[in-house]
Amino acid sequence: MSKKVAVIMGSDSDFPTVAPAIKRLKGFGIPVEVRVMSAHRTPDAAAEFSKNAKAEGFGVIIAAAGKAAHLAGVLAAHTTLPVIGIPVKSSTLDGLDALLATVQMPSGIPVATVAIDGADNAAILAAQMLALSDDSIAAQLEQMKLDMEKGVALKNEALQEKVAAL
CATH class of the missing domain: 3.40.50.1970 (Rossmann fold)
Structure with a gap:
């Protein structure tokens, strides 16, 4: 625990x-x-x-x-x-x-x-x-970092689409 x-x-x-x-x-x-x-x-x-x-x-x-x-x-x-x-x-x-x-x-x-x-x-x-x-907490933290990375990548993609549309 x-x-x-x-x-x-x-x-x-x-x-x-x-x-x-x-x-x-x-x-x-x-x-x-x-x-x-x-x-x-x-x-x-x-x-x-x-x-x-x-x-x-x-x-x-x-x-x-x-x-x-x-x-x-x-x-x-x-x-x-x-x-x-x-x-x-x-x-x-x-x-x-x-x-x-x-x-x-x-x-x-x-x-x-x-x-x-x-x-x-x-x-x-x-x-x-x-x-x-605590390996369980460590794994959750690693996943949190991966999720943040994916979120930023998605935001960058959306931004690039807006820039291309200008």
Whole structure:
């Protein structure tokens, strides 16, 4: 059985941002658990979850937060599991604050960081990490790449027809 992926968000208002990650993980057949925890309002709960995540069968933690965006770093500080941060776009600085807070981790506390609101890539990266020891997930990822390649080829064909018609 695959390891689980935790999708942790700093606020329930982040759910629309993380929904594509949940959908993608479920599409790969990867068990996913979704929770709300705050680096600032529930720091003990976040630390406790992270400390126990490996023993509870998780293989990767995805953390989404906006503004100060300390959630991914707090989780990463308490585990050896890979943590992927999703900086969430806010109204204040369009997510740049969250991006910088998520990516600028001190040495020894790495957080893999995707684009602002980049939940789909966070899920794909989590799947790639799990695929290192799960051939089924690896095969699905390979098929996904082939499907993307075919899709681009079809779009190019359609474009060439439009160009020829000019």
